[in-house]
Amino acid sequence: MRVAIIGQGYVGLPLSLAVATAGHTVLAVESAGDRLNALKQCRSYIVDVSDEDLREATAGGRFFPVRDLRDHSAADVYLIAVPTPTTESDEPDLRLLDSALATVADSAGSGALIVVESTVYPGALRHHVAPLFERLSGLRAGIDVWFAHSPERIDPGRDAQYAEIPKLIGGLDERATAEACSFYETVFRNVVPVSSSEVAEFAKLFENTFRYVNIAFANELGRAAREMDVSFREVVTAAASKPYGFMPFFHGPGVGGHCLPNNIHYLNHALSSVGRPSALLTTAAQVNNAxxxxxxxxxxxxxxxxxxxxxxxxxxxxxxxxxxxxxxxxxxxxxxxxxxxxxxxxxxxxxxxxxxxxxxxxxxxxxxxxxxxxxxxxxxxxxxxxxxxxxxxxxxxxxxxxxxxxxxxxxxxxxx
Ligand SMILES: NC(=O)c1ccc[n+]([C@@H]2O[C@H](COP(=O)([O-])OP(=O)(O)OC[C@H]3O[C@@H](n4cnc5c(N)ncnc54)[C@H](O)[C@@H]3O)[C@@H](O)[C@H]2O)c1
The missing domain is CATH 3.40.50.720 (NAD(P)-binding Rossmann-like Domain)
Structure with missing residues (x-):
């Protein structure tokens, strides 16, 4: 298949190589000039991708770094992997996603599969992404094109086999889920369909905020243990000898990265929309920020x-x-x-x-x-x-x- 992958960062670039390795033709769309040039020269800027990987995919005629999709014929599949940060007031900022969608709307034709890999809040695909795409393209979700969410679960720097990471997939409807599964099955060994895009969106945020809250708990207990003259690291290691029902989290200097600090706001945004913001998340953020x-x-x-x-x-x-x-x-x-x-x-x-x-x-x-x-x-x-x-x-x-x-x-x- 011809697959356009929008955003060639920590998520998009390893994904592009996995898709190319599976035998598809990848249009690797990147708006940042320095990154695009690096890709064209087979120079990787991502820890999990080597220059050799890029050379192989390029030599195999399956990997094409491009600036603008409009200069190319339509793809069968579009995967979106652009950043989803928060605004100054900690609300989801979907502007980069919107601009990626505009790119897809200019290119996609009837029958296309469009998958958002970027992290979004539950309901974003159905109530924001698909309606915006329909307005921009004139195509109808669930009739002309198929929309799904497949959250990325990569852990940069961890020496994991990318294609072995189970891939969650939730479509806007059954057909979309089926279309997305049959594509992803060509790339990933273990595809996990769920009943809706909301489940996939929610699951991703739950996975990450679960870590965030547990790190906060470790941070609180770590400080108290110090006052008690007990090594909290030893406590966690001791508790982790229990073979079930426990997962180790350690205290540390704070939580960083693009994902976790933003994900709490994406989840709380969705929870607040039904009048149930998480007090636990708010407290966790106070603890981690301190x-x-x-x-x-x-x-x-x-x-x-x-x-x-x-x-x-x-x-x-x-x-x-x-x-x-x-x-x-x-x-x-x-x-x-x-x-x-x-x-x-x-x-x-x-x-x-x-x-x-x-x-x-x-x-x-x-x-x-x-x-x-x-x-x-x-x-x-x-x-x-x-x-x-x-x-x-x-x-x-x-x-x-x-x-x-x-x-x-x-x-x-x-x-x-
Ligand atoms: N980094 C991680 O470990 C990780 C893990 C899981 C999920 N995610 C999620 O994946 C998404 C992407 O994160 P990332 O870390 O890969 O970001 P990143 O900043 O590393 O990469 C995103 C790339 O998209 C490009 N881009 C932005 N808008 C574009 C557009 N309209 N057209 C073409 N290119 C465009 C940027 O220039 C950048 O190179 C986010 O939603 C993030 O929350 C990230």
Whole structure:
């Protein structure tokens, strides 16, 4: 089949390669010029995709990076994988999705399958996406074209076999679900149809907010356990020895990434529309948003215990990415932590070999991780535990370490 995939980011690019590998022809639509050029030169900017993967798909004549779908003939299938952020007032911001839909409306003909992979709130496909598409294209959902939601479940940086991740599919109607299943079955090993697009939309948000709420609970308990002089990491590990009914979540410096911090607002938007906003989600957000402040308090206390004043000290923060072994710094707690440290008069230096320097926009300077940087800093703060950090070098040379990730196993290191 001819498949147009709109948005070539963390979700769209691995999806494009999986679809091409399955033998389809992929029109990889990307609006950002630098990304499009990189794709044309078979240079990957996504951790889970190698240059070799791109070269293979391109040489196989199955992968075509394109700027504008209007320059190409219609596709059989359209998959949309553009960002779905929130507005300043924490409401779903579907403008990028709308513009992707306009692109699809200009291209799609009768019989097309259109699948939204971007995360949206329950009801978005039926009440926002399909009506907008109908207005733009003149085609009718459920008569001329088939609409489904298939939420993406990729976990960037995790070494998982992409095509092995079970794929949820919920169409606007039975035929749409069936059409989407028969397409996705050519790409994924395990396709999981559900009875409606709302179930698929809701399930995705439930999966992610489940994690968010449990991280908040761990953050709360972690702080209390510290007052009780109990290692909460050991508590979680101990509880995880139970073979059923428990899943480990650890406390940390805050929750980042494009997804989790936005997903809570998408879910609460839908819950509020039926008069049932989740108090638990709101509380979880308060707890998680307070995590950077707690990290800074802990660092200040540790410095004071050593008889050091706070003003003018240098802190080396390890990690700008929001999670280990990825280059994605969106909503990373390092930004909030650095702002708070800087507001207290501290000099903040951030080392991260994954995140390109061009992404920098915070109250810190970027430095490489060296013996000198460690030794010259008054404190080292481990926020993101990338595997390539030389933990031995840090341990040998740092004067004070606050470890937010439980990477160091030494009584000389302060644990969060
Ligand atoms: N990143 C993840 O781990 C992850 C996991 C599951 C779900 N999701 C969801 O998937 C969606 C995409 O997230 P992402 O992380 O891949 O975003 P991303 O920013 O990495 O990639 C999106 C890409 O779409 C491009 N784009 C935007 N509008 C476009 C348009 N009209 N035409 C062509 N290209 C356009 C952007 O330039 C960008 O390259 C979001 O809804 C997100 O919540 C993300």
């Amino acid at each position: 995590a950077p402040e707690y990290v800074v308090e802990r660092l200040v206390t540790a410095l004071k215990h050593r008889g050091q004043s706070v003003e003018g000290v240098t802190v080396l923060v390890l990690g700008l990415a929001y999670k280990p072994d990825v280059a994605d710094a969106r909503n990373s707690p390092t930004y909030a932590i650095s702002d708070l440290l800087a507001a207290r008069g501290m000099q903040v230096r951030v080392a991260d070999s994954w995140v390109p320097e061009s992404r920098e926009a915070g109250s810190f300077s970027r430095v490489p991780l060296t013996v000198e940087e460690c030794a010259n800093a008054d404190a080292v703060l481990l926020v993101t535990d990338h595997d390539d950090i030389d933990y031995g070098l840090v341990f040998e040379n740092a004067r004070l370490i606050l470890d937010c990730r439980g990477r160091f196993d030494s009584p000389k290191v302060e644990q969060l």
